[in-house]
Amino acid sequence: MRRVLILGGTAEARALAAELTALPGLHVVSSLAGRVNNPRLPVGEVREGGFGGPDGLAAYLADERVDALVDATHPFAQRMTASAAAASAATGVPLLVLRRPGWQESAGDTWQRVDSLQAAAALLRPGARVFLTTGRRSLSLFTGLPGVWLLARSVDPPEPPVPPDVHVLLDRGPYTVEGERALIREHALTVLVTKDSGGTLTAAKLTAARELGLPVIMVNRPPLPPGVHLVDTVAAAATWAAAPA
The missing domain is CATH 3.40.50.2000 (Glycogen Phosphorylase B;)
Structure with missing residues (x-):
């Protein structure tokens, strides 16, 4: 059973959880930081609350034998993304960052x-x-x-x-x-x-x-940690997370 942890709280994270939980051979857990009251919950198993920084997240990845980590948090959740990158580096658990594309200026905008x-x-x-x-x-x-x-x-x-x-x-x-x-x-x-x-x-x-x-x-969005693997669609993230190691 391939174990996937989604750091969520976004519409993309919920869509990704729905896609992955429908696939055989995957155990998917969505983690919510708990910063919003009455959040919209994804399907499948949900973990609420923080990890205690990068060391706490690294310990969770090791203890739960997580095979793949997807950071699908808000584009401005800079601390969570930094923790995910550090925990991935410390444990060797592959990390993917899922970010929807940013907004682009159109004719008539100021x-x-x-x-x-x-x-x-x-x-x-x-x-x-x-x-x-x-x-x-x-x-x-x-x-x-x-x-x-x-x-x-x-x-x-x-x-x-x-x-x-x-x-x-x-x-x-x-x-x-x-x-x-x-x-x-x-x-x-x-x-x-x-x-x-x-x-x-x-x-x-x-x-x-x-x-x-x-x-x-x-x-503007904060910069991502160097070297992270970034995709901007749920479909690409689902393909990555479901692929065997």
Whole structure:
């Protein structure tokens, strides 16, 4: 029985788990970090909670006799990907990174790409009404900017207290262009700040921004550890994970 561990939490991870659990000769475990309340669960066996860093993950790989490790976490889960690379190197368990393609600028877009959330916050000027979709953990980087108002959308609420110049919107995709357009108009938003997560689940905001002439500050993905094997489709990841050693 070939044992596969999927580091999940994304739509791609759930799709991969569904494909692999349907194949004979595979034992598939999906691991969720537990950072989102009431996450969408994949089919098959699920492990929730962290490993305790790269050493803890390496111990799990050895103890559970894992044959293949797939990192299908969020493109911005930099620490988890670094832990996976270190644990793979320490144990010899092959590692594959599955990342959906990033978003690409289209005609009519006005994007400014930056390499960090801090750089994105530094571009905001007094009077800006910001559609912030970078996640609840980054909210503190954008609060307290002079004259800047934030509509901060996230799945789970941020840690209190929430400053008076921040309106928190709790919602989970997928979103529609019509809904995003209405949201931008309702709150008179003037700029969108987002991370280059890629995929279709939350891409409607980019179309709405293009249609309404809203500029976008796009935070680039962090670099991958050197030497990792990267694919961008579930089909490619399934073929790799199911292949005999």
